[in-house]
Amino acid sequence: MEIIRWQDDNIVLLNGAEKRPMGKCEAQAVSTLLVIKERMGEDSQLTLLGCAVGATAAFTGFHRATVSRHGPDVLQRPEKQKTMKEMGKKERARHIASKLTMPQRAFLVKEIHNIWADKKYVRVESLWEWAKANISYKYKKTYFFWTLKGLGFVFRKLNNMTVVEERPDIAKLRVAYLKKKKDMDESNAFYGAFDETWVHDGMAPTSGWQHANTTMYKKARMVDIESAQSGPAKGKQRGKRGIVLAILTEDGVLPGSEEILVDDDDENNQKADYHGVMDSNKFKEYMSRCIPEFSRLAASKGRPGVFIIDNAPYHNATREKPPTQTSKKADIQQWLKNNGVSYEAKAKKPELMGTLKNFLTRNGGRQAFTVYEFDEWADEVEGVKILRLPPYHCYWNPIEFLWAQMKATIRGMGSVTDSLPIVRDRALDTLRKFSPSQAAALFRHTRQSEDDVRGMLEERESVEEDTSFELLYEVDEEGVMRNVHISDDDSSEYVDFSDISDFDSTQ
Structure with a gap:
């Protein structure tokens, strides 16, 4: 399509957005247009010739929309500045x-x-x-x-846990975790993640359609119970509880790992944690059944298995750990000797403990020298490496996001009259239907979060002082941390x- 445009009191022919040499017929047409424009003078701007789109459409026979679509750089006017x-x-x-x-x-x-x-x-x-x-x-x-x-600032409910940022011991554990996790990522590890959560009877929506003026309806029902309700009943926040166990892998929930233990305690006597239901013996029994299955799944992928877990007390049975203040002097001396730490032969117990603490501080803290029974068993017997999250870093455990989705699903279809068996069946059904693509997305999400923090640490190390505007961060709409530029x-x-x-x- 040929486009004709006035340019510096001349007419040029464009092919798309590129000029090209004119043929004899085109030159004759241009000469005719020039004569018309010259005779009209300034009045030409008030006619068809004053509009490039209209003139081109008239001379070529194409619709104005077609002309605009094929010549945007030449024919379209700049957009008006927004107010x-x-x-x-x-x-x-x-x-x-x-x-x-x-x-x-x-x-x-x-x-x-x-x-x-x-x-x-x-x-x-x-x-x-x-x-x-x-x-x-x-x-x-x-x-x-x-x-x-x-x-990039917003005013909303505060959820910042400064303990995660300010405690030096946790900061060191975070750095060590990120380094270890990166090495495992580069080895193409096949990940599994374990955690516990809870469900209870009466799980139902906590938000829903209701009358705008709820107070009036509530007052009316105080007088007459037969009066119209202001809206549906709010879902319960606690009730007869079940403890949910599952292992999330990159392929979905590990078949057979989904399990719900019923808490026999009255809801008024329930503790915030699960220690009354879940203990080290049940944990050991559960893992003895599930870790071999996870190991076989990882082997079928031809990838090393890595199992992510937190530091709940019943996960932490130890095979070996550094001495404490209550340890005997001989045990402290033996531990120092086993780890190649020299000490004065006549040193007293307080001096030995000082030497021990200094050594631990320089070499990653107590956790670096703590050998966990579960970790050693999984590695020695099943070939599965255990990766322990730093304290207060549950958001790097992919299964935490599965729990949130599961509870939202249960509440979405629930009623305040639902019994625990009904809620239990819905929870198990949700876990079994969790697809591989959904699971992989959760692992990608946590890896992206780790990469963001790892990148910040590397950037922080590259400057002497945090005064650069480039070192400011915010979280975008997808929950990913970005530089504020x-x-x-x-x-x-x-x-x-x-x-x-x-x-x-x-x-």
């Missing part, structure tokens, strides 16, 4: 944040981090006053609110602020 009211919330926030310079953004984010480090909470009013005094911020408070949004190019874009009622560029 603030026309922007979505996220787009508006990004545009507003781009009005700050990079140093202003960096200082503002650093101040927020300093507030958190002082165990305090961000108050928009006081932070806005700080910004006006320290980084020459010149806009109103509502505008400042959008600036925070554009920098705000392009300097954004600051050169035009934004119309005239329709923001409280916008004020002066103070």
Whole structure:
């Protein structure tokens, strides 16, 4: 298709978006058009010849839409700049944040981090006053609110566990875990993951359609029980409980590993953990049955089996561990000798313990020298390596996400009148139907989270001090941690602020 366009008072023929030499017939047509345009003068812009799309459609016989579709770079007009009211919330926030310079953004984010480090909470009013005094911020408070949004901050329920970040021993265990996990990833390990959770009778939705004015209906039923209800009954938060056991592999739930143990305790006497139902003996019995099955599955894949587990007390029966303050002096001396640690022959017990603690601190802590009975058995007998999660890092266990999906499914189809056997059957059915693709997605999700943190650690080690704006992170809509990057190019874009009622560029 040939497209005709005015360019610098001349007519050119384009093939798509590329110019090409004109033939005799084309040149004659162009000459005719030039004569017409020359005689019309400036009035040509007010006619068909003033619109490239319309003129091309008229001369070629193609529809205007066809002309526009095949010549976007030549014929389409640039999009109109959006006003603030026309922007979505996220787009508006990004545009507003781009009005700050990079140093202003960096200082503002650093101040927020300093507030958190002082165990305090961000108050928009006081932070806005700080910004006006320290980084020459010149806009109103509502505008400042959008600036925070554009920098990747949100106001929502707090769930930050500072113990995971601040305890040095846990930080060391996290680094060691990530290193070990990376080595296993590179060896193409076949993963399984174990954990326990609970279900109970009466698991039903906790949200649902109801009357907007629930108070009026509730008051009416206080007077007359036959009055209309305000909405459905809310699902129970606790009840007669069953402890769910399962092993999640990359192929789905390991067949035969799904099991539910009934808690005989009255719901009012139930403990927060499962120690009244699950203990080391039941754990050993369960693993003696399931680990061989997992080992055979991994072998059928031609991949080494790795089993992810947490540090619940009944998982931690030890074969060997470092001495403690209650150990005998002779046992401490023997342990130091076995590990090649020298000590004074006449050293007293407190001095020996000091030597022991210093050695453990330099070499990964007590856990690095603790030999677990389960770990050794699985490796020696079944050839399965046990990978223990660091404390408080349950979000790196893929089966935790399976539990969340299982409970959501049970509540979605449940009723407050459901007995524990009904809930039990639904839980087992959900586990057995969990597909390989769903399972693989959970393992990919946790691996991505590990890679994100591992990348942050490597980046952190490459700089001397955490003052770079490039070292700030947020979580995107899919739950993945990303660098917060705000392009300097954004600051050169035009934004119309005239329709923001409280916008004020002066103070």
